[in-house]
Amino acid sequence: MAVSFATFERLKSKGVASYKDGDYRAAKAYLVDAAECMIELAESAKSTDAQRQHEEIAAELISLAKECDARKDGPKAARGRQREREDEGGGDASDWIVKDKPTVGFDDIAGLEDVKEEIRLMMIYPFAHPELAAKYGISTGGGILLYGPPGTGKTMLAKAIAHEIDATFFVISPAQLLSKWVGEAEQNVRKLFDAAKSEERSVIFIDEVDALVPRRKSDSSAVMQRVVPQILQELEGFDRKSDRALLFVGATNRPWLLDEAMLRPGRLDSKVYIGLPDPPARYRLLEIHFGHRPLDNDVDFGELCDRLEGYSGADIRNVAEQASQVPFLEAVAGKADRSITMKDIVTVIEANRPSVHASDLVRFEQFRQTGK
Ligand SMILES: Nc1ncnc2c1ncn2[C@@H]1O[C@H](COP(=O)(O)OP(=O)(O)OP(=O)(O)O)[C@@H](O)[C@H]1O
Ligand SMILES: [Mg+2]
Numbered sequence: 001m002a003v004s005f006a007t008f009e010r011l012k013s014k015g016v017a018s019y020k021d022g023d024y025r026a027a028k029a030y031l032v033d034a035a036e037c038m039i040e041l042a043e044s045a046k047s048t049d050a051q052r053q054h055e056e057i058a059a060e061l062i063s064l065a066k067e068c069d070a071r072k073d074g075p076k077a078a079r080g081r082q083r084e085r086e087d088e089g090g091g092d093a094s095d096w097i098v099k100d101k102p103t104v105g106f107d108d109i110a111g112l113e114d115v116k117e118e119i120r121l122m123m124i125y126p127f128a129h130p131e132l133a134a135k136y137g138i139s140t141g142g143g144i145l146l147y148g149p150p151g152t153g154k155t156m157l158a159k160a161i162a163h164e165i166d167a168t169f170f171v172i173s174p175a176q177l178l179s180k181w182v183g184e185a186e187q188n189v190r191k192l193f194d195a196a197k198s199e200e201r202s203v204i205f206i207d208e209v210d211a212l213v214p215r216r217k218s219d220s221s222a223v224m225q226r227v228v229p230q231i232l233q234e235l236e237g238f239d240r241k242s243d244r245a246l247l248f249v250g251a252t253n254r255p256w257l258l259d260e261a262m263l264r265p266g267r268l269d270s271k272v273y274i275g276l277p278d279p280p281a282r283y284r285l286l287e288i289h290f291g292h293r294p295l296d297n298d299v300d301f302g303e304l305c306d307r308l309e310g311y312s313g314a315d316i317r318n319v320a321e322q323a324s325q326v327p328f329l330e331a332v333a334g335k336a337d338r339s340i341t342m343k344d345i346v347t348v349i350e351a352n353r354p355s356v357h358a359s360d361l362v363r364f365e366q367f368r369q370t371g372k
Contacts, residue, residue, distance in 0.1 A: 028068035035061035102159035111281020147255035148274035151314025154251040167201035174211035209250035236266040289320035296339040
């Protein structure tokens with residue numbers, strides 16, 4: 001759902017007005033909604049600076065909402081109170097725990113062969129061969145941080161890991177942590193980990209894990225200060241040799257922002273770089289994203305692979321989608337159906353530069369070498 005600044009402004013001013021009126025229950029509801037709205041706006045922000053500003057505003061609104069909890073409703077409260085929120089007070093864990101059985105597997109992911117093998121060794125073989133793992137003292141699971149430029153398949157890979165070991169997939173999104181969990185964050189984290197531990201196999205995924213780290217000390221809301229250490233302890237506190245398996249996976253495209261505490265042994269201790277696709281991976285991406293579409297005989301994947309150097313998986317998917325629109329729109333306009341031609345595809349490639357810049361890659365290389 002697309003949100004607008006107008007929606008945000010409306011929610012925020014209602015929240016502030018209720019707050020001034022002493023109607024803290026209504027104020028909290030509006031402020032939390034406004035913060036959620038701002039978090040969505042941050043996600044679609046054009047620049048990282050704008051994104052940071054939006055996140056800061058959201059964090060401020062959240063701390064204001066927290067303050068509402070500490071205050072008793074004033075005399076004017078009843079008048080202003082039109083809204084009751086059923087999720088106030090935390091609700092049932094199943095209301096907000098995102099629990100999923102992903103269907104995407106390693107075969108759906110182009111390239112990254114060495115990454116897949118590393119993950120198999122860490123996370124898949126020990127489950128598939130528990131007797132051998134016990135015999136050789138191989139521990140199961142652990143934490144893995146997937147880092148790399150945007151659109152390279154990190155989120156997809158996290159889901160695929162869960163699929164490959166037939167695990168239940170739990171997602172923690174820091175944006176949710178900042179909004180939905182307000183109020184009873186600690187209990188909710190507890191519930192999430194209890195739910196994960198009650199499954200035979202689960203993967204807990206923290207997407208955009210860098211957002212858990214406040215940029216400056218003063219930015220960190222009370223929620224963050226209490227909940228982040230709690231998550232880290234929970235991550236550390238499970239038994240790696242028990243027959244129930246709990247793995248955790250984090251993903252980020254700004255690994256250098258992460259706190260050392262996040263990367264300590266027992267937490268996200270294996271770091272795996274997810275880079276741009278190499279030529280065979282680009283070929284596979286073309287197969288994946290054009291495979292089910294009608295292609296003209298002149299379409300040459302080999303040549304397209306060369307032209308797509310520097311493009312991410314998400315970029316290549318975008319090229320496939322845009323190129324398919326050309327003949328589709330023609331057909332909609334009444335022309336005869338035709339296949340997608342090499343020219344359609346090349347035109348789209350020329351109009352869309354790669355989303356990842358060379359300077360971004362330099363930054364990742366630095367992190368790979370120095371861990372900073
Ligand atoms: N290696 C890949 N194989 C197949 N599809 C891919 C691959 N990489 C990216 N894609 C396509 O691009 C989409 C976006 O990828 P995904 O969301 O996993 O990227 P990401 O690395 O998590 O990006 P971000 O850092 O922006 O979160 C996927 O849904 C998929 O369609
Ligand atoms: Mg992602």
